[in-house]
Amino acid sequence: MHTLKFSRKSLGIPYAVYLLLFVAAPLVVLLYYALTNGQGQFTLSNLTGFFTDPNTMGTLCYSFAIALVTTVVCLLIAYPTAYILAMSRLKQKSVLILLFIMPMWINFSLRITALKEILTLIEGNLAYYPFFNAVVGMTYDFLPFMILPLYNTLSRLDGSLIEAAKDLGANDRNAFLNVTLPLSVPGIVSGVSMVFLPAMTNYVVLDMLYNSTYIMGSLIGSYFSAYNWHGGSMIALILLAIICIFTLLTRGMEDDSAETRVGGALL
């Protein structure tokens, strides 16, 4: 037992080194740049500058809007899909799932280029619908990330719980709303976090679909090409803070639904 523990520890060393080099060290650099000015002095002006500039705040709102709409659309498409997949008694279920994962095997920019042509066929001129295009592109790109966690949660759901609800007099609708939906919250939460946050920064989709308005990712890029590493780092840090807040808020939700409640229900 003792030797096992020891070897486990040493197995962790590569990952610890990786963490230190590629996660901790860049973070320190990021922090340093975000909290200093061009002369290397400590300053909070990058932070206050971000929150007082109508353009950066506007960009934050715009990115937020794109990410929110994308997430909602993804959820609306992915939930029924995952539900049907999970509940179907098809023997070849894995083939169906494969169909949804397969696009991820094709290079992302290639897919968006194809999408661009399709959208051009439909819309005629892409440039008239920048927001819509951005949402379509993001949805196309991130949908599998929403389907997979939902499918995982839903397929692991204990069917006897729904049967029990029905035995106790619930109709299909009530059984879904009171049993299935609450129990699938962990899947929703992890799906949302896998779609929402990347959608705030993935500006390549916008660039390729000709949306000329910056989102958070492109804003960081523009600061860097203007040699303003300090402002750019601060925006990256703010994004990081948003992600942290989001994770903290949803962690509670995931915990109590995934462990306490499912566990409790099963017991």
Next chain:
Amino acid sequence: MRNRMTVRRFGAGLLSAALIAGAVLETGSVQVNAAAKNRDTVVLRVCNWEEYIDLGDWDEEETIDLESGDIIGENPLIRDFEEWYSETYGKNVRVEYSTFGTNEDLYNMLTLGDVYDLICPSEYMFMKLMKEGRLVPLSDDFFNEEDENNYYIRGLSPFIRPIFEEHTIDGEKWSQYAAGYMWGITGIVYNPEEVTEEEASTWTILDNPDFRRRITIKDNVRDSYFAAVGALKKDLLTSEEFTSAPDYSERLEEEMNDVSPEMIASVQDYLQDVKDNVYSFETDSGKADMITGKVVANYQWSGDAVYTMDQAEEDEYYLNFAVPEEVTNIYFDAWCMLKSGISEDPAKQHAAEAFINFLSRPDSVIRNMYYIGYTSVISGGDDDRIFEYAQWNFEAEDDEEETVEYPLGYFFSGDEEDEDYLLCAPEEQLSRQLRAQYPSAEDIDRSSIMVVFDNEKNDAINQMWINVRCFNIHDIPVYAWILALAAACGIAVFYIQQRKRRF
């Protein structure tokens, strides 16, 4: 008429990967063969624009059959240089070649501590590097016209030379630190079936509502700023009084480099209108969108304009090039040696200067021009092959009916009237590739360079650009605020409910 074949850019990325792999393998074999000599090998670290040098491997049928002999790119130009250097100077050199995407990327790479010996930035970036004292001056030997291996100084165009002599940074001439590579102007590529030449020959086409969402602009602050200033000052720049002034060139340059706060503010307003009018801000996609007909006009650099027109021609689709009547931006990419790389190593500096000279040898120049589509600053001096190449490209066939005489003397001999450099070209070339590759003398007359601005002005312009591209919070409509508020309340209620259920 036009013999030029497709400029092969597609797949050049792959080729450069292959090149690097090849370099690794090759150096491996060199090490085995010449283990003893290895210590004398100079390593030259070159950083150039992506797809900006001949990578060789041409098809047999791509041979450029000039009267003075065939020219074909078999091997990458870099390998040919290494061979030439050891044959000519009896010393070995190994080129470590890397690329950059934008001048700003290059600058950031240097700031982060990447070390190169020889780089190829645009004029404003080498001006910045000169100002910061980061460049090594070219040696006196480099300017010795007696030395037959000094292809650069012997072949430099009499049109380019004074530009590099007359422009200075802190009292020092450009030519002391920078050796030109390629040059060009900016203009508008357009589809003549949708846009008239007159409509395309002005910067105001960018906010012309007739082409709403059917025109592209460059996605970088300097090019956009230049176009905006050109459009805003249209009346002044085209006025007889202004253009006929004796100090026209100086005044034009002054007007185009106007970075007063008022000008920056008007440019911001103008570009905001342009943003609502154009199809996209692009760096690369504009070429494809032009060829596929998604847009009818495209703000373009002359080299890429040539490429776009060539590609379209393959599909029997003819595009034109116009140079705005107000002003055009003339730009240069030039080789500079970095202090951080050369670090007073004479062997290295010699290799770097030899590299510039080798690229300026007429056959290398032609290979590069054929491969990348841009125009070299080299006219060839005594060697007429580069003009021959222009003729090979553009001279009208004997049976061509509508031809014009196109004087290129300004570039090749410094004398506009020089009859030796009169190109007899099909008339349509006046608005096609020829105009982009070798702009007419009139186009050149109204060209202006765009200088580097000091940090304060630069910050102001960059901020202006960010303001143009960002979504302003004041533009959010009221209903969106209400919707957002409702959504936030909904999420809060849901969240609290979830919490309550726990107990």
